[in-house]
Amino acid sequence: MLRDNQQFNESIKPNSAFLDELRQKMPEFFTATKYDEEGNVVESSTFDNEKFQQALKEQNIDELSSGYRLDFIGKNYAKKQAGERPTTMIVPDNDHNQKEENKNSKNLFFTGDNLEVLRHLQQNYANSVDFIYIDPPYNTGSDGFVYPDNFEYSDDQLKDMFALNDEELKRLKSIQGKATHSAWLTFMYPRLYLAKKVLKDTGVIFVSIDDNEQANLKLLMDEVFGEGSFVADIVWEKVHTRKNSAINFSSSHEYIICYARYKRNSSNEKHGFKRNLLPREDTDAYSNPDNDPKGPWKPDPITAHNYYDANYTIEKPNGVIINRPSDRFWVYSEKTLKEKIKNNEIIWGKNDSIPLVKRYLKDVQDGLVPITLFNRNFAGDSSQAKRNIDELFPESRGIFDYSKPVQLIVRLLQIGSDKNSIIFDFFAGTSTTAQAVMKLNSDDGGNRQYIMCTLPEPTFTVNSDGKEVPTKGGETAYKAGYKSIDEISRERIIRAANKIKEENPLLTESQDFGFKHYRVVPPTQETLEKIDYDDQLQLDLFDDMIDAFSSEKLGVAGNADGFDTILYTYLAKDNYTFDVPLQMIDFAGIQLPYVNNQRIYLIANNWQAENTRALVNAIGKNELLVQTIVVYGYTLEMESVRELEIALNQLENKVNLQVRY
Known part of the structure; x- marks a missing residue:
């Protein structure tokens, strides 16, 4: 267990995780392990680079460009972390898990370091997760992020592991407790690498970020997931008010970068992630006032600004001749328009108005293709996020200020999950994602399961005389009795579940409103x-x-x-x-x-x-x-x-x- 894992971690090199992945996918490029008569390893399996290079040459790889790569201080250390095993224990919360509403739940909540949680889940959730959403620290200098690793290895061990000289070792250790770009990338790399391994081949990951690390995150995800797995860079309108105190621009948006484990590049491909259409929400625009046997319809123009090679006149039933407007074009040929007239699909209007055509609801596809601009009406904004929490904690308004709106996560779930998906958020914060999963399940009858993970980040510090003092921004939570963010997170799930059950009493028997709680703790x-x-x-x-x-x-x-x-x-x-x-x-x-x-x-x-x-x-x-x-x-x-x-x-x-x- 821990001792075995510690010994294993000491043997891990920066390329160990990558070689292990290659060994699983391409075993033909590895030499066989050799043993003596007593079964002891004489010569370990190694990657046959010469054989691999020969295979590449046969595919004319030499003719391709050399490309580029992302480098940063700590990259080798981050790659080593991606290959290490957990050195913590999974401690069940028996008091919580044995309650009636939780004992049979398939939802999971982990309190602890998400890197350790990801390491634990590499076996039992490998290739099992359908959808990941994370909202990691943005490294803005004001969000509290500093690189948390304490470099448990000695200086000599670090030098030996990464072949460093004194100056290089000093640069590596300089990221400890810092909020530099290198520190942030070192922090994110192993988490994204391990997250990829729990995703299904059809899985998708959405990552929220702002301008401070957006470019670096894109390059990092290109490296971890592959450039060909990039799906979209969504712009989300987080605020709709202008801040006139801004020195340059008033920032009103954030990004949500989307990658697939494997991306389909055409509608004919059967393998990999396939986005869903968004539900059509404007069906009230369709009606059937004339009892048309083809069903509900709405009026649409028969002209457009785009050029179409159709130039003719239309005679209305009242005898008025309609010419093509000088600044627009007919969108139908004369033959097609005559067919629509014959089939009673034209709305003539009064006097000399230009006719309209009926667009039938039956001819509209099941949903809408998502676009990369999420405005606040579509996906909510920061104000709505605050209201989402305040509605659940009316006695402690302002208990948490930096969450995402439930509606935003619901939209992402509609695009990237199905009714039986496993949803994972390892930067769960106050568990907006869990609430969104329960809400969408209640809306469409789904059985999505969630896995949440968050740090037990304290809402207080202890001063020199031993007195607890609330942290900046943690005053409301501390006064309400919450000593850590994960306590708020779990309570939010419970309150959100109760709210949904009150609003939809028939769901009580069919939907999973509980969760199992585990703490990931070092010895x-x-x-x-x-x-x-x-x-x-x-x-x-x-x-x-x-x-x-x-x-x-x-x-x-x-x-x-x-x-x-x-x-x-x-x-x-x-x-x-x-x-x-x-x-x-x-x-x-x-x-x-x-x-x-x-x-x-x-x-x-x-x-x-x-x-x-x-x-x-x-x-x-x-x-x-x-x-x-x-x-x-x-x-x-x-x-x-x-x-x-x-x-x-x-x-x-x-x-x-x-x-x-």
Whole structure:
């Protein structure tokens, strides 16, 4: 687990994640791993660059231009982070999750560092997410962003990892705690890289940003997702008032950059992301006052400013001759117009007015192609975003000032999701996205699921005499009793769900209004020191290595014991979603989780020979179908592990035994 991951992370190089992806997609360009007679690795698999270059030459790649790339201080470090495994634990909030409205919910809320959450979800949500929306820090200098990584590796380790000299090391470490462009790019790169890996081939990501980092974000996403995956750069009208105090221009917009995992480039392509049409909302313009058998219609002009090669006169039923206007053109040929007259599709009007043509609702496509300009009437603005929150927190108006309007996220969901999509927002803030998902589900009967993630950013600081002082902008939240932003975020989801249920009582039984809550938490320093132990030390040092991961010992709420934390961390690692079928099976007095009718997790203190016999007998008698047994190594003596291994080897059915640290 943590020790295994720490050792793995030490071996990660800046290109490790990329090589792993190449190995999965193009294994033919890697040499085979060589072993000695005892099974030890003699020569690791490596990328055969000469073979790869030869393959490129056969495709005439040499004739193409060399292109360009994005470079910044910290890029190699960011690429290393993208390949590392999590060093935190997933702690379930049992107090919340066991409530009736939450216990069967498929919605998820993670409190913690989103980079660690993304690392945890690489297995159980790989290629599973349909839609991502994020609103990351804009790095404006006033939004509180500073590069958060503390460079846990020593200077010598960093030099060795990235082949740095003293000056280069100094430049790398200069981004720590800063809000430079390089710091922001180093922060965003691994998060976007890992986000791409959880997206389906048909998935899409929308990222909000302003002018400060828009150009850098576009280049970064070109690199991570590929230039060919760019879909659109949407301009959103965030305010409609002019700020006359502005020195140059009064800024009234932000951007939402959209990329697909794979983009379709024609309507004939069957693979990749396909945007939806927006629902047509002007059907009231269509009516049928003359009981036309072809159904509702609305009047449309038969002239346009565009040039059409049609020049004729029209005789109205009242005998008036209508010539083509000098500044406009007929949009139909004379033959087509006569057909429309014959089919009663022309509205003649009075006197010498120019006739109109009927446009039938049945002939209009199911929706509207989205455009890249979102005005406030279409997608809401910052004022509406504030109203969205104030309506839910009337007792604490102004509790949060920097969210997006629900209507904006609903519009993006209409374009990029279907009724059964999984929606992910790992910069969730106050969970506008979760509210938008619930609202759209209530509007169209969908079953979209959401995954939210946000930091437990405090609304207060502690001064020198130990007194809590509200942060700038956090006064209202702190006075209302919210010590961190994630508390507001979860409460918003609960209140928004109740509001939707009150407005739509028939939805109560059919829609998922709950969510499961998990905290992603690093172990205590004492536990970390025990994890980094010498193999020769006695295992009795680790008698408390289960309880060390309880919510109480980790300093968080939720009433989870260490067993819960270890189990859920393992489930994520082993590609299981958090609603996987699980039952507790008794083996001579010790209960173990049996997961998905295939895997047992041996997480227990005081495991003895009689427990091993009960476990092996149950498998041998085919009472349980078991493919893998995962052993939490800190609490099992080597003798007990060996005893279990020997007993399993005597079974007819092969059972894979994994011991983790």
